[in-house]
Amino acid sequence: MSRLSRVRQAAWLILAIVPVVGAADPFTKQDLSDWQSAYDQVVTAGRDAFTDPKLGNNGVVCAQCHPNAANTHPETYPKFQKQLGRVAVMWEMINWCIRNPLEGKDLQPDDPRMIALQAYITQERRGVALAPGKH
Amino acid sequence: MSAMNRRDFLRRTGGLIAGSALPLSLIELAFADEQQNFTFAYISDSHIQHIKGKDFVRNWDRGLIRTVGEANLMDPRPDFVMYGGDLAQLGTKAELDHGLELMSALRHDKVHYVMGEHDYYLDLGEYWERQLGPQWYSFDHKGVHFVVLNSVLTYDEWTHNRWSSGEERMAVMAGLDNPSGSPFMVGEKQRDWLRDDLSMIAKTTPVVVFSHSPLQKIFKNWNFWTEDAEQVQVLLKPFDKVTVFYGHVHQIQYNQIGNISFHSAMATAWAWPYPETYAQVDSLLPKLTVEMNRADPFFERDATGWQFVDVWSGNATLHYSLTENQPRTVAFNPKTGRPEDTVYQNDRIPPQQHF
Numbered sequence: 350m351s352r353l354s355r356v357r358q359a360a361w362l363i364l365a366i367v368p369v370v371g372a373a374d375p376f377t378k379q380d381l382s383d384w385q386s387a388y389d390q391v392v393t394a395g396r397d398a399f400t401d402p403k404l405g406n407n408g409v410v411c412a413q414c415h416p417n418a419a420n421t422h423p424e425t426y427p428k429f430q431k432q433l434g435r436v437a438v439m440w441e442m443i444n445w446c447i448r449n450p451l452e453g454k455d456l457q458p459d460d461p462r463m464i465a466l467q468a469y470i471t472q473e474r475r476g477v478a479l480a481p482g483k484h
Numbered sequence: 485m486s487a488m489n490r491r492d493f494l495r496r497t498g499g500l501i502a503g504s505a506l507p508l509s510l511i512e513l514a515f516a517d518e519q520q521n522f523t524f525a526y527i528s529d530s531h532i533q534h535i536k537g538k539d540f541v542r543n544w545d546r547g548l549i550r551t552v553g554e555a556n557l558m559d560p561r562p563d564f565v566m567y568g569g570d571l572a573q574l575g576t577k578a579e580l581d582h583g584l585e586l587m588s589a590l591r592h593d594k595v596h597y598v599m600g601e602h603d604y605y606l607d608l609g610e611y612w613e614r615q616l617g618p619q620w621y622s623f624d625h626k627g628v629h630f631v632v633l634n635s636v637l638t639y640d641e642w643t644h645n646r647w648s649s650g651e652e653r654m655a656v657m658a659g660l661d662n663p664s665g666s667p668f669m670v671g672e673k674q675r676d677w678l679r680d681d682l683s684m685i686a687k688t689t690p691v692v693v694f695s696h697s698p699l700q701k702i703f704k705n706w707n708f709w710t711e712d713a714e715q716v717q718v719l720l721k722p723f724d725k726v727t728v729f730y731g732h733v734h735q736i737q738y739n740q741i742g743n744i745s746f747h748s749a750m751a752t753a754w755a756w757p758y759p760e761t762y763a764q765v766d767s768l769l770p771k772l773t774v775e776m777n778r779a780d781p782f783f784e785r786d787a788t789g790w791q792f793v794d795v796w797s798g799n800a801t802l803h804y805s806l807t808e809n810q811p812r813t814v815a816f817n818p819k820t821g822r823p824e825d826t827v828y829q830n831d832r833i834p835p836q837q838h839f
């Protein structure tokens with residue numbers, strides 16, 4: 350088989366597998382603003398959870414100790430946690446704070462409140478360079 | 485008290501309190517007039533929080549109970565105890581009553597209280613006042629003039645016209661980072677009172693002022709701030725030696741502005757991040773301050789504590805008693821004319837780097 354026909358055959362194979370009907374790439378300004386507002390709503394839900402006396406069991410809220418989500422350091426995760434004896438990700442530390450100061454029950458990692466809490470925490474830390482592993 | 489007694493006391497309570505030696509170097513200071521030197525204990529920000537019925541947040545209760553227990557070990561006893569404000573979380577009768585009950589276990593006869601915003605904004609200090617007396621006052625002790633201010637007032641419009649209930653107003657002011665809050669201030673009426681009060685005092689008399697918010701501007705977002713701080717400072721300026729103590733910030737801070745030394749109290753309840761850890765807004769933590777160690781969340785009492793204060797020759801030495809950490813001592817250094825940490829001032833350790 351000639352080189353050219355080999356290339357042609359491969360191209361046909363790819364086209365057959367991935368039908369390029371409407372083209373995947375382009376998105377509109379409308380899309381961008383929709384996605385941004387979907388994100389913003391989750392950040393707002395995160396702030397609500399962060400100040401919700403019902404998130405835990407004793408009425409204590411995250412913002413009591415972390416005003417503007419300060420000292421949550423999302424940019425440092427994953428990192429080694431001395432007390433766990435291993436590398437942990439941020440939602441594990443969020444659950445630690447829910448269990449202890451809030452005397453509450455762990456949230457599942459995909460619980461919408463857990464996702465929202467992380468969105469809010471990260472939003473308040475925007476602009477800070479990633480520093481995984483930092484203490 | 486003699487230097488020997490003092491050292492013995494520190495050695496004994498040092499072991500009990502922190503499991504490690506308290507820094508002793510400061511005790512060697514030659515006191516100008518032994519008679520006029522004295523110690524008081526300084527407790528602040530317990531945030532006793534009611535859940536329901538007889539239930540209160542255990543963590544905050546433990547902080548105050550432990551502090552009272554430690555302060556009771558002081559021997560010889562301090563001359564009096566100062567409470568720096570925020571005894572309650574939401575200013576309710578249940579919280580203030582429970583807080584005062586825990587405080588009543590102190591062996592000391594005299595406790596002076598300062599108003600915090602968490603005590604105030606439910607009923608504008610009415611119940612507090614009934615239990616504890618006037619919201620601002622002064623007294624004299626061993627040649628030092630003490631002034632207590634309510635520095636957590638704010639604009640009348642905010643206080644009186646915006647809220648459907650005291651509960652709503654309290655809930656907003658209780659959120660340190662709540663954008664609907666309002667800046668703290670001493671206010672004109674109280675400044676007039678202060679001017680009068682100080683007019684009767686010789687300029688050589690050491691003056692010690694207690695406020696809840698810092699009478700200096702550090703970070704407006706979290707009310708580490710008093711709107712009319714400069715106007716209060718002007719009233720204090722004519723005096724040779726002035727020391728301002730404040731609560732509210734739940735962390736070690738100190739500063740020197742002109743003739744005025746500033747010292748904050750730690751909280752018995754929980755520690756706050758330093759303002760520079762909020763990356764979105766600039767803040768003005770005094771450069772002089774060596775921050776306390778970052779709190780380890782796995783020890784719930786870490787970075788909380790209380791302090792006792794030696795007043796000597798009209799200056800102050802603060803002994804910070806941290807429950808899970810090295811104690812700290814911040815003392816006025818007559819050579820540099822400012823408060824300094826006796827161990828870490830020029831040699832910070834990694835946990836004192838906040839980001």
Ligand SMILES: [Fe+2]
Pocket residue numbers: 529531569570600732733734751
């Ligand atoms: Fe407080």
Ligand SMILES: [Fe+2]
Pocket residue numbers: 570600601602696731732733
């Ligand atoms: Fe406060």
